Amino acid sequence: MTAQLNKNNLKTPYFMIDEKKLVANLEVAKQLKERSGVKLVLALKCFSTWGIFSIIKPYLDGTTSSGPYEVKLGHETFGGETHAYSVGYSEDDVKEVVDICDKMIFNSQSQLTAYRHLVEGKASIGLRLNPGVSYAGQDLANPAREFSRLGVQADHLDPQVLENINGVMFHMNCENKDVDAFSSLLDSISDKFGAYLDKLEWVSLGGGVFFTWPSYDVEKLAFVLKMFSEKHKVQLYLEPGEAIITKTADLVVSVVDIVENGKKTAIVDSATEAHRLDTLIYNEPASVLESSENGKYNYVIGSCSCLAGDQFCETQFEQPLEIGQKLHLLDSAGYTMVKLNWFNGLKMPSIYCERATGEIEKLNEFGYDDFKRSLSQWVVN
Structure with missing residues (x-):
């Protein structure tokens, strides 16, 4: 079972x-x-x-x-x-x-x-x-x-x-x-x-x-x-x-680091270029469930890719963010899963569905073998 x-x-x-x-x-x-x-x-x-x-x-x-x-x-x-x-x-x-x-x-x-x-x-x-x-x-x-x-x-x-x-x-x-x-x-x-x-x-x-x-x-x-x-x-x-x-799916990420250079940036384990490409292409910032319009703690939500301008949004929170904290990037169903790619060799998001009963169903997950197979299927000696 x-x-x-x-x-x-x-x-x-x-x-x-x-x-x-x-x-x-x-x-x-x-x-x-x-x-x-x-x-x-x-x-x-x-x-x-x-x-x-x-x-x-x-x-x-x-x-x-x-x-x-x-x-x-x-x-x-x-x-x-x-x-x-x-x-x-x-x-x-x-x-x-x-x-x-x-x-x-x-x-x-x-x-x-x-x-x-x-x-x-x-x-x-x-x-x-x-x-x-x-x-x-x-x-x-x-x-x-x-x-x-x-x-x-x-x-x-x-x-x-x-x-x-x-x-x-x-x-x-x-x-x-x-x-x-x-x-x-x-x-x-x-x-x-x-x-x-x-x-x-x-x-x-x-x-x-x-x-x-x-x-x-x-x-x-x-x-x-x-x-x-x-x-x-x-x-x-x-x-x-x-x-x-629309508004049926979130991209759930975790804060892996917080850096500061004029502004505080919370680096998360995802990237717009790899996982939410239209955020980058159309310059349409993501919305974060945990943010607060009147929050006094301001953060850039930055990706873990090497692209300098790769960030999800800039927003405010009522409390300081912490390493390991989960954030929900709202409205992430359209033009996301169809555009996933392996840029930087980043881990690709798994895909789940929360059924009306509350049960969580896994639809897909990806690993290193998928990344490797997407690039070559054999080794030339």
């Missing part, structure tokens, strides 16, 4: 996914589906921890991907509809997944022309269009940025191409918490592409619609989606990632 895991005894660093919080988000997704008729496919580029797909599957309609391995993972571990998309397919990529996907969406007209003969009769064919408008906080994540390579722009679109496909995909949002802004984007799409959409079977509106954010008007979102669907007589899809797993 396996001994039950105790949170207090787990070795850091580790991710802890909270089933209750995840189900709360999924119930909102269920409400949106019921009121709008939209179908939801999980964006695996954001979250692919398939050990808890059993929790998510009853609520969503399938998965969508950004590369061949995600297609295979969605097909094998999630089921439902499997959507295949890539910014750039090779012929081998298409052949590898065409028999296991339900929809294959091409990023360009040239890729569609090159490979559609491999897809016809096997999967529904789609094309990504770039609407030229978007909602994104940073240019790095803006699909409609200048000189964007993502999707076909309206002025480059060959109308005859749309006569021989089943659907289109637009991705134009990044953490959009404003339903009115999203509605305006839909109006723009209708104005620019409406005549084409009327001839299609389905339209995917991509991801980045943050409908599980506190106080988000889900009912209004459902209304505008339903109106758009009825206007163009298409089945609508959304591709949520963060909306499903």
